[in-house]
Amino acid sequence: MDSKAIEILQIIESNGRIEIPILAKMVDATEEEVKQYLAELEKERVILSYSAVIDWAKVRDQEGITAVIDVKVTPKRGVGFDEVAERIYRFPEVQALYLMSGAYDLSVVIESKTMSESARFVSDKLSTIDSVISTTTHFQLKKYKHDGVVFDEPDKDRRMVVSP
Template sequence: MVNEILEILNEDSRRTPEEIAVMLGTDVETVKQKIAELEKNKVIVKYNTIVNWDKTDREYVTALIEVKVTPQRDQGFDAIAERIYKFPEVKSVYLMSGDYDLAVMIEGRTMKEVAFFVAEKLSVLDSVLSTATHFVLKKYKVDGVILEDEEKDYRQVIVP
């Protein structure tokens, strides 16, 4: 039942315990108890809203930064990842396989602000060997949600 609750909340975190209970064919108190346990044990860490910022007047830049690092003795990548994720500009940090070690997602008000972060905060860290910054030009889908879901008319126009 726990995995089913997590799947439902992951799909739509606005679902109430009453709705989830009906969906799973169980009682509301059981669902509330399971959710409380999941929150207490940090399985459910936060409830998010996905916003299509392109439809607002908020200006900001998102960038993906590839970071090559030297792992630290007895700590591996964890220590440098922690130093990086503590910066307020950083939205996500992932340990990666392949050509680089960490993928860092950041947000800034301008490209200059992002460049300043990379030059003055990230690349100067002792364990950082190199960085490559990629700016997000447009978001089509975020966390499984298509942001521009307009029906397109593919019918052929016939001119008499």
């Protein structure tokens, strides 16, 4: 992968909606070259998705529950953690899944409408998987920053200080 592709990736990672003409100027390339880079990066699955960061707390009746579940598992011979991870990430509630170092093996992020739904996910789906030894569930109380975006950033007072 050349330096221009990496530069394009860095730019679109922070602004997936940047227009092609602007992106082309930023990386000193033609619009057609940028389109080709993007098409190739999407084809190679380097670019997996373009997404928006939304503050659901500001959308009435749409705020849900986010839970982070620490999971200890017994890895299977020959496939390690991959097989159990694949079973877990196929559940529609799962928004993210990471292999971790430390006290637990997997970190599962789920979203649901209620705490009861989250509890049912853990008890009915996650803990019933043979390789799962234990789970610890943490509920998100407030989101301060996500994907580099700060939520509820205070407005800066732009008035000039006047003192006698």
